[in-house]
Amino acid sequence: GGPENFIQICVHNFLSYVTNIPFLQNVFSNHQFLYSTVDTQFIDENPDLFNLKPTQNRAQKLLHYLGHVMVNGPTTPIPVKAKPSSIDPVIPPVTMGDPPVGFRDVLLRDGPEGFAKAVRNHQGLLLMDTTFRDAHQSLLATRVRTHDLKKISPFVSHNFSNLYSLENWGGATFDVAMRFLSECPWKRLQELRALIPNVPFQMLLRGANAVGYTNYPDNAVFKFCEVAKENGMDIFRVFDSLNYVPNMLLGMEAAGSAGGVVEAAISYTGDVSDPMRQKYSLDYYLQLADELVKAGTHILCIKDMAGLLKPEASKLLVGALRDRFPDVPIHVHTHDTAGAGVAAMLACAEAGADVVDVAVDSMAGMTSQPSMGAIVACAKGTKLDTGIALEKVFDYSEYWEVARGLYAPFDCTATMKSGNADVYENEIPGGQYTNLHFQAHSMGLGNKFKEVKKAYAEANKLLGDLIKVTPSSKIVGDLAQFMVQNDLSRAEVEERADELSFPLSVVEFLQGYIGIPHGGFPEPLRSKVLKSLPRIEGRPGASLPPMDFKALEDGLRATHGDEITPEDVMSAAMYPKVFQEFKEFTANFGPVDCLSTRLFLDGPKIAEEFEVELERGKILHIKALALGDLNKAGQREVFFELNGQLRSVLVKDTVAMKEMKFHPKAQKSIKGQVGAPMPGKVLEVKVEVGSKVEKGQPLCVLSAMKMETVVNSPMAGTVKAVYVTADASLEGDDLILEIEE
Template sequence: MLHYPCYESSLCEISDYSAQGASSESDSEGDVPGQYCAGELCICETIVLSSILRSPEPPQGFRHILKTQGPEAFAKTVRNHKGLLLMDTTFRDAHQSLLATRVRSHDLLRISPYVAHNFSQLYSLENWGGATFDVALRFLHECPWERLEDMRKQIPNIPFQMLLRGANAVGYTNYPDNVVFKFCELSVQVGMDIFRVFDALNYLPNLLLGMEAAGKAGGVVEGAISYTGDVSDPTRKKYDLKYYTNLADELVKAGTHVLCIKDMAGLLKPAAAKLLITALRDKHPDIPIHIHTHDTAGAGVASMLACAEAGADVVDVAVDSMSGMTSQPCMGAVVACLQGSKLDTGLNLSNVSEYSAYWEQTRTLYAPFECTTTMKSGNADVYMNEIPGGQYTNLQFQAYSLGLEDFFEDVKKAYREANVLLGDIIKVTPSSKVVGDLAQFMVQNKLSADDVLSKAEELSFPKSVVEFLQGSIGEPYQGFPEPFRSKVLKDMPRVSGRPGASLPLLDFDKLKTELKGKHPYSTDRDVMSAALYPHVTDEYLTFRENFGPVDKLDTRIFLTGPKVGEEFEVTIERGKTLGIKTLAMAEDLTANGEREVFFEMNGQLRSVFIKDKEAVKELHIHPKADKNVKGQVGAPMPGSVIDIRVAVGDKVEKGAALVVLSAMKMEMVVQAPVAGVIKTLDIKPNMKLEGDDLLMTIE
């Protein structure tokens, strides 16, 4: 009899699947191996419990230095450390890059005790920030603050690290300054330690604001320079070695505790790594240098070893089964390559292997979100298209939602062309979103780069592209692209200088009152979330009020739902476990489109009426816009109507904003193709549309 790792049962509570009359192996209906084990300790529990039994309290790590002596002493300790230090990205960037950020707190917390007991030598554990904040609320229906707090309880000894988008905090736009400062303050209170602060354009005013906010909150400031181009290629002149060393000088002058090179697309080749790190180490011998990369091309391990040899103190890795391709380089490979050398990491390869075994099984639960559906190996075309690793999977899912699943190779080629159109900019959230939105717009509308440039004055560009050209996320190095910018913007307003400087401070008390009025049980953390993501937070709170804490469900149950006749348990809190068994589902719908579902909870028969959204969906065939009729305006992409800015009878000028559509975080403002009067309006708010569906007619 085979025994699979029991990743979907609760820790210390073993389910004997064979006692339920089924094989312990996966059945023919596609159950995930590892859902149950046959009456003995599973690998997951054995790994965690053996660590805890050896020592109830995890050993001290670098966080002890930070908490007892402060950020400066922490940085000095890191710099004086013998051997290469590692940051583990498995809890954040690895699954953002491989699994569209969909990994739930449930699975992160299950392995957390093992990490605390066996990886205390880590420089840090990256587990928050970036896209995790948005995705936790939007798709996983869980509170990102609770995730951070719960992990801190499980891992008290390893410094936590997050990605802060400078003046964008963890959002996609600039916020009032007090929002960024308040966010950092609350993050430290809940358990964050190190803030990797970057700006999407390496725009220094935005960077400095984020660094100031993180430092004032008491965090370790890790000022980051986003890397693009190739400093080892003399023909790539825009982002040369001097560009990076000058930026590093500014960050050190501003008081960064650690200097970071953020290679978000995996473009840092070994030869370039040696040049760049040697130059930085020579100029700044006393400051720790931390290197981040992605392994998209397959050269990540070689590049990180070159960085270490050149004087870097810390490099980013992901545990083996969550590494490679668009993720970070392989932890086990780096550990093994340096064993016995002066740069030995001090990590135990057996522990790495056990840690990897957990994620190898857990990852199977997230198969629908895998980037490997199309990407089966490293791909050196990243050196041409320069797509960031963290964007790759999201760009792929966007393409599918826009009906471009068969044209993803075209999207990648268009990404390169879009970058040139925009002036060869630094590409990382949110500037990478600008390039990605423009690339998908080009493919969807069958536009070449020449077409975009020649027709720029008459096209309805994605909202992110227009706002970038207006200056809403800052100023790119060497300025905006002309004449493209002028053609797109025409007489639209432009932002000069740091965008957040002109924004009024947010009234948190007013926001709290408004949120409490709609969601009485909301907390100060929810208020902070609402300041960053008002609509997404509102939807999350509404969902939680209707359905409760679904983050307590096992992952397979959360993603696919239980089968009829299946029993499962949900631990709401320590000592409070619900036993649930689904029994049957009524075939007939009620008059208002609901279906009765019968189940047992802790042995008590119950039923609940659930609205069957699919069964009651009205067949609605929306008219298409006739491209031969000059005044008919069609939807340029599939999406939802989030804003209608005109009404029947309104007079509009050519280029006026008519409607805002949204699909997979990509927003597009549809502009009037002609001047005239709105004759008909064929849409309503929140209506879902397909491409070319009729929006309105202008007479």
């Protein structure tokens, strides 16, 4: 009867079944049906037509998400009470045609060695733009979404083709994308690569920690770099939080074997120009550089993660490195926390640095990088001329100035009004500063941030004066907040170390889980804290068995279906729990990365009409109509118009349903009552009523804003009562359990 009759039969027979749409999609994609004659035997001859993929139902899921935000507020934790700006950024015009040739074309043509040679031979100062990663990590708690990065990407590609690189991935962006933005970090990389083909992409790789906070099996680090390179990454800045060379060499080898440009980074702390600060002396850095150059790094980086490089130290350090390694390109990274960043980077360039890090003006300064516009202007007409057009920097900056307003709830300026030279004392990394502030707020220490900063310096001394960058900086920060939360001085921590319930990160550091610090571990603190806990000798990852990626993939497919990609497998390898929660979120709420940032954070206003582009050619027209009253089940019905059709979703009102629960407080005067050392969520209760416990034995594990704390028993005895369960939310000093002798 021909295709027309066949379609009528299909519609008649399948209209009453929920499977009719997937079935018809299979029919319409069948080559025989599209390009030749079919008859009534077509279905029998093509049983694969019934391999039905479930409908994604993305529109209904997004309505459920929007309704949830309208009823309960943002799904991502909001540190301060501020609303996203109502003004959308204007995208500056982009010339038609392909973007100009850039340094990535050199890399693709000549490989990493040829690229490094071209960088070293380049006349003038080269810039790396951090606006797409470190700038927003430092100023906006890493919360900038791919949605806003994509909009400005074509402009960057056409007008900043002479950048050394664009830093847009790795570091904290990897887990934050899944954890707080509910989007896939790999999709970000893929979409930006398609929009910016000519500028090298750069990522931050934490050596043997990859993009996590712990060590991984060696094969996991190698596989991660391989998949990152396949997805468009070019330059791997490899560092270790303790400058522990074995960890760095592992990361360098992984990046190099994947075909990437290896940029080994010396993490900088202290002050090489100060004769009173000589734990990290000029000789220390030169010896470290010797090892990294000998290991074959293509680029040598100085990673000044707290912005401690002063102009005099810059000249001394870069000058010495340039003299020793005349053919190796030198790249300098800093933060502008104290306000001296532009001066320091110009001093580095004068001393022989080839590349310095900048952020576009409206995303620069304070804990971010120095201003792109300032350095472009200062270098113009000199031997350091960047070749970047200042008027294009202004256009770029204007976009980000307005876009930044969309992230007002995360902006550090809500609490931080200027740069601060006290960074020379506390040495808090720029990328940590904002997060530490928000973390302090979440733990009820917002009004004590000055004390937290002072405690950070004391915690650093307690731990032996560390190189401080993720994850070692997190360890120092966790200890600092623990000290303020429990009103402990440095002397009291040292004295009572054998009885305190330290954050888990501190305990694991002292065990050796992230490597060996320069100068060794602090004693007697280490022995007091660890007691009989095991210690790791040498490189932590060396003792880990290889990761079984086949088993991991099979498990993910069993849980989430067959749409699992190699990139998903790597996300689960790096962050198993975060990836699981991300998949559960998207299964419930759909592709929220398609929403504008204002809708994602704040939801629509009643009567607001808007469009959501699910994919090219698939656009939803939505109007928020009304919010219903609370029903007996604690739900509200939220009404929408979707493509002209009335739709509604039922949303549980979590605020209205929240019962007032008064949790008893631990009384310090009553021996055996164990209280929560900080506000947080109970991850695990390790004992039950009747359990015999020893002094120092773990009782339960609490978590707050990535910080885990093991609560240990203050005495030997028997558990008399347990007052908490897993997932319970506690305030500081809430009673956890009672022990009797």
